[in-house]
Amino acid sequence: MSKKEYKVKTIKLPHKITIELGNGNGSGAITMGEMEGLTRDSQAYSAMSCLGSMILAHACSGIKVKSPEYIEGITAAMDMIENCYS
Numbered sequence: 001m002s003k004k005e006y007k008v009k010t011i012k013l014p015h016k017i018t019i020e021l022g023n024g025n026g027s028g029a030i031t032m033g034e035m036e037g038l039t040r041d042s043q044a045y046s047a048m049s050c051l052g053s054m055i056l057a058h059a060c061s062g063i064k065v066k067s068p069e070y071i072e073g074i075t076a077a078m079d080m081i082e083n084c085y086s
Contacts, residue, residue: 015078019059030056044085051077
């Protein structure tokens with residue numbers, strides 16, 4: 001019986017976002033450095049968490065999250081969150 005080799009693909013994006021994708025099986029994790037310092041019960045934290053979940057889902061489904069257009073969208077969304085909750 002052979003063991004499957006597990007490979008993780010790491011994607012680094014602006015805004016201190018790091019995505020780790022599994023073997024192409026739809027698994028992954030995201031870290032968003034911009035969430036540091038936010039309290040878990042704040043609206044800003046909730047909004048950033050939702051944005052992170054969407055980015056991770058897009059990356060897991062194969063959307064090109066490193067494209068300039070996608071990064072521009074992330075930046076706009078983060079700016080909106082900051083403007084609404086700061």
